[in-house]
């Protein structure tokens with residue numbers, strides 16, 4: 091059936107402008123074709139309404155022409171764990187080995203991995219360096235170095251991406267390994283189904299036969315007694331057989347309310363790595379890569395504007411990029427700063443008004459009990475150097491000013507001085523929790 095979809099895609103590719111095709115059609119995934127209903131999944135809600143308004147009729151007509159059936163199109167938003175590969179429903183036997191079009195065998199012991207989340211498509215910066223290095227170490231030597239690996243961080247910061255990248259990298263080196271990616275919610279639902287249909291033996295066998303178990307968003311099992319118990323036994327069984335376990339969460343194990351003590355302590359056995367909010371440079375680099383992947387021509391200053399406008403959530407950042415790409419493509423105009431400001435004005439204005447360098451200088455000076463003129467001076471006193479560097483760092487984080495513009499407002503300093511100061515603060519913050527907390531508190535008072 092998917093050959094109908096394949097042919098539909100080929101036809102649409104011929105009929106549509108290449109950028110429209112790569113922005114809107116390529117990311118669509120076929121879910122199923124059953125009788126006269128074709129279900130497709132799209133990456134997010136914005137995408138869904140765009141497809142509905144602009145492409146649904148065309149897709150439906152093309153499908154119907156090719157399949158010689160009057161198809162109804164159903165469009166839904168893909169959940170990350172639905173981007174699956176050959177996952178058997180609970181209780182059903184795993185599919186027999188399939189042959190990909192390239193001729194390579196598909197490993198039936200791989201569950202739900204999202205193939206597009208790889209290390210190659212993950213940008214590492216100071217905010218995620220530790221988690222990234224730990225993930226790579228685990229991928230190179232599963233079940234030897236860090237077991238379990240516990241990755242935690244805020245919403246949309248790349249946990250799902252990284253945990254899938256581990257699975258994909260392991261499979262590249264060990265194509266026959268059994269690798270399973272599940273959200274903890276899906277684990278729970280499958281458990282409930284298995285209990286209901288008396289399939290617990292199969293459930294246990296499946297999870298305990300994995301070489302690599304990747305559980306995303308484990309915080310959801312907190313407070314779910316039966317799920318925690320089953321997960322605990324799965325964990326023990328895998329751990330004792332020297333199989334790799336990787337878990338992600340939005341919180342540090344100790345901070346997950348309702349998480350059983352025995353699970354919490356096991357999560358602390360291995361390595362705990364955090365992902366912090368990305369800095370402006372990392373956000374820019376991610377934007378550039380995503381723009382390239384989607385065939386969107388994104389000028390440097392617009393990338394900087396977006397990176398400065400969105401607090402930290404990369405998913406949100408991607409949403410804005412898609413919106414700009416769509417606007418540019420549909421109006422056949424290039425993306426410019428003015429256009430980006432206009433297209434995103436309602437969303438971004440609500441999020442944050444642009445802070446001025448002067449406001450930042452004033453707040454930092456007050457915090458440290460010094461004068462604004464001291465921040466702008468060249469005095470090398472220790473009591474002035476740190477606040478000055480903090481102020482420069484925050485100016486870069488919270489405004490869209492360039493290094494030379496910031497330098498200008500700090501008594502005409504060279505851009506290299508600003509870059510140096512920012513690097514210095516970033517590395518100090520990585521080691522000094524107290525300084526990190528100070529910067530975070532100044533930042534939140536500026537943003538409130």
Ligand SMILES: Nc1ncnc2c1ncn2[C@@H]1O[C@H](COP(=O)(O)OP(=O)(O)OP(=O)(O)O)[C@@H](O)[C@H]1O
Nearest residue numbers: 211212213244245246247248249250251376404405
């Ligand atoms: N460092 C990065 N490099 C490239 N892409 C990234 C990076 N961090 C996040 N992303 C992208 O941002 C989007 C959101 O990331 P992801 O779903 O992994 O976040 P998450 O931390 O799992 O969020 P949630 O808490 O909602 O589960 C994805 O499309 C992912 O590819």
